[in-house]
Amino acid sequence: MTNVNSRFKMAFRLPVETGVIALLVVISLWLARTFPSFHTGANISDIFSNCSETGIVAAAMTLVIATGGIDISVGSVVGLCGVILGTLTVNHSWSLYTAIPITILAGAFCGWINGTLISRFKLPPIIATLAMFSAARAGAYVLSGGDSISGLPDALTNLGYGSWMGVPISVWIAGTILVLMGILLKKTRFGRQILSLGGNRVAAQLSGVNIMRTEASVYVISGMMAGLASIIVTARGATAVPDAGQFFELRAITAVVVGGTPVIGGRATMIGTALGLLTMRVVQNGVTLYKKDGMWENLVMAVVLLLAVEVDRWRRTREMKAS
DSSP states (O other): OHHHHHHHHHHTTSOTHHHHHHHHHHHHHHHHHHOGGGGSHHHHHHHHHTTHHHHHHHHHHHHHHHTTOOOOOHHHHHHHHHHHHHIIIIISOOOHHHHHHHHHHHHHHHHHHHHHHHHTSOOOHHHHHHHHHHHHHHHHHHHHTTSOBOOOOHHHHHHHHOEETTEEHHHHHHHHHHHHHHHHHHHSHHHHHHHHHHHOHHHHHHTTOOHHHHHHHHHHHHHHHHHHHHHHHHHHHTSBOTTTTTTHHHHHHHHHHHTTOOTTOSOOOHHHHHHHHHHHHHHHHHHHHTTOOHHHHHHHHHHHHHHHHHHHHHHHHHHHHHO
């Protein structure tokens, strides 16, 4: 009986990424067996390329969820920042060297508003970011007049379709962001403060963590990454549209949770987020191969998100029993 209990405990000491790796392998093998076109070089490149924008947002979302918070405004901020980029470069003929930093700063400003409302005025994250969700999308439509903005500089559109060493530039950017965020989370004092904030706020405050500054900072980072993602979205689409970034928040949150970061915070895995992104994109690719429309993709993501939350709760319950 002792040996059985020991094996039971060891099973729940496996890395949280183990489950998402197994899920990714199973889904990939199924699709490869069903659709020979799934494992072609072009399709695999498309899978990675289409992970890039969401990957940038999801990297920052991992930090937010690690604190026990959530940011549902990122999709709308992507739309607003894309319109800002298009307005500056097309309507005002600003150079990309000026327009791109301002676009990222605009995203950071939206994140700063979220962080201030949450950390200083104690609004629940879901309420504060829901307000920004509406305000940013409205701002995108007002600024663009409800129309798309075309005629973007060639240098910008080349960023969306360019590659280096055979890998799309957008994938390099997303990969770099994920690595940097992973280092920040696991190897820096700020990262430890983020995790302690999600684990036990009272203990974190008693240990000297500046709760307000740490909490506000993760939302600023989230806004900055939404601004950066908007640049890639705009470049890949060769047009700035006010409704860009729709469902980005659902995709990012799903990737983070599927990857093994619990929704209650206190623990996070950037590797898991990357694997969750890849898994969700493979699922979306499978929906496309089955010739279903985009609404099916959103339905599948919603179901996967609910299952991931339930699996996380089941795992934590079993961990408690095994300890």
